[in-house]
Amino acid sequence: MLGIIWVFIILLSCLYAFLTGNINQVSEGFFAGASGCVEFVLKVGAFMVLWQGILLVAQKSGLSQKLSKLLGPLISFLFKDVKKESTEANLIANNISANMLGLSNAATPSGIEAMKELSKKSKNGIATDDMCLFAVINTASMQLVPSTLIAMRVSHGSQNAGEILIPVWIVSFLTLVFAICVCKLFSKRGEKKWHK
Amino acid sequence: MAQVGVLCVPLMIFVIIGYGYIKGINVFSVFKDGCSEGVKSVYGIFPSLFALFIAVSVFRASGLVEFISHLLSPVCEFLHFPPELLPFALLRPVSGSGSLALASDIFTSCGTDSFTGRCASVMMASTETTLYVAAVYFGASKTKNIRHSLKCGLLADLFSMIMSIIVCSWYF
Numbered sequence: 367m368l369g370i371i372w373v374f375i376i377l378l379s380c381l382y383a384f385l386t387g388n389i390n391q392v393s394e395g396f397f398a399g400a401s402g403c404v405e406f407v408l409k410v411g412a413f414m415v416l417w418q419g420i421l422l423v424a425q426k427s428g429l430s431q432k433l434s435k436l437l438g439p440l441i442s443f444l445f446k447d448v449k450k451e452s453t454e455a456n457l458i459a460n461n462i463s464a465n466m467l468g469l470s471n472a473a474t475p476s477g478i479e480a481m482k483e484l485s486k487k488s489k490n491g492i493a494t495d496d497m498c499l500f501a502v503i504n505t506a507s508m509q510l511v512p513s514t515l516i517a518m519r520v521s522h523g524s525q526n527a528g529e530i531l532i533p534v535w536i537v538s539f540l541t542l543v544f545a546i547c548v549c550k551l552f553s554k555r556g557e558k559k560w561h562k
Numbered sequence: 563m564a565q566v567g568v569l570c571v572p573l574m575i576f577v578i579i580g581y582g583y584i585k586g587i588n589v590f591s592v593f594k595d596g597c598s599e600g601v602k603s604v605y606g607i608f609p610s611l612f613a614l615f616i617a618v619s620v621f622r623a624s625g626l627v628e629f630i631s632h633l634l635s636p637v638c639e640f641l642h643f644p645p646e647l648l649p650f651a652l653l654r655p656v657s658g659s660g661s662l663a664l665a666s667d668i669f670t671s672c673g674t675d676s677f678t679g680r681c682a683s684v685m686m687a688s689t690e691t692t693l694y695v696a697a698v699y700f701g702a703s704k705t706k707n708i709r710h711s712l713k714c715g716l717l718a719d720l721f722s723m724i725m726s727i728i729v730c731s732w733y734f
Contacts, residue, residue, distance in 0.1 A: 371656070371660075372613060372617050376616075376617055379620045379624035382624045388623065388624055394623060395623030418596045419600060423593055423596065427578070427582035429577075474698065482702065484703070491706035497703070501699050502714045506722070507687060507689050513571070515686050518669065519674045519683060522669035523674065524674035524675055527674070530683040534683070537722055537726050537729050540725050541722040541725065553710070
């Protein structure tokens with residue numbers, strides 16, 4: 367999908383530039399993009415490395431496990447077929463708490479394990495309500511401190527890189543609530559269709 | 563209120579390092595392990611970032627962006643949607659690296675502290691790459707029929723784009 371978009375952007379841009387006589391800017395654009403990316407990686411990538419270091423400390427010291435314990439009641443409230451203290455409940459809690467801290471490297475493996483556990487209850491490869499909900503929750507961001515974004519803002523000379531945090535929290539929270547509600551609504555509608 | 567944002571990163575680092583020290587783990591060596599993982603993940607995303615930065619840069623240099631923005635500006639004006647954000651909003655659910663490249667481009671051309679820059683920031687941070695997440699999770703669990711998952715994920719993305727603009731206009 368992205369591969370096709372990429373090819374078309376390059377082809378269309380070159381074609382448009384030929385037609386409008388912008389070809390000099392385009393040839394500069396290739397180099398500007400390449401060096402822009404290297405610059406980006408040096409500045410923002412450096413911060414990503416720092417943050418991963420800090421987050422591994424949070425993981426190894428047991429701080430992120432503490433967070434996942436707090437999530438237990440919420441998970442059994444949202445996922446109707448997941449029992450308290452079960453394997454899948456723990457995996458889902460690990461996934462969500464890792465996402466909240468921005469540990470995407472730790473969130474993906476536990477998320478995949480959780481999905482495999484949840485899929486044991488599915489039939490014929492049809493996703494269950496809980497699987498859909500879990501995927502939808504993961505597509506909405508729950509990150510408390512968007513570290514990469516803040517680093518990007520700093521590197522682009524923002525006067526106050528952290529000013530976006532409160533709007534980010536508001537929007538993330540509303541989106542998460544919206545996503546859960548829409549998913550529950552679709553599940554209800556689908557019940558007749560899939561469970562006959 | 564703005565102070566919260568400034569304090570957040572140092573405070574989180576302070577709490578995490580402090581907690582690790584109290585718990586008696588070797589904070590320095592764990593930090594280094596994390597950094598080497600970090601280097602690997604930056605290394606891992608570099609090729610796709612590189613490809614997409616070039617595409618964004620060429621796309622902009624060709625003048626095609628202005629042309630498309632110009633075509634869509636009546637629609638954007640009607641919706642009070644900054645036209646520069648449209649490509650970003652469309653790419654956000656599809657590609658993480660692509661939206662990083664576009665956000666970086668928006669920050670350069672409009673500034674981080676402009677309305678457009680702030681909206682792009684909030685959009686960037688308040689959703690995930692929906693298609694990627696769905697592909698990874700359902701691929702790993704060998705699910706053939708994902709039912710309403712993708713629909714809900716994309717609806718949530720649309721909702722978050724709209725909310726980003728509303729909340730940014732209200733907050734700033």
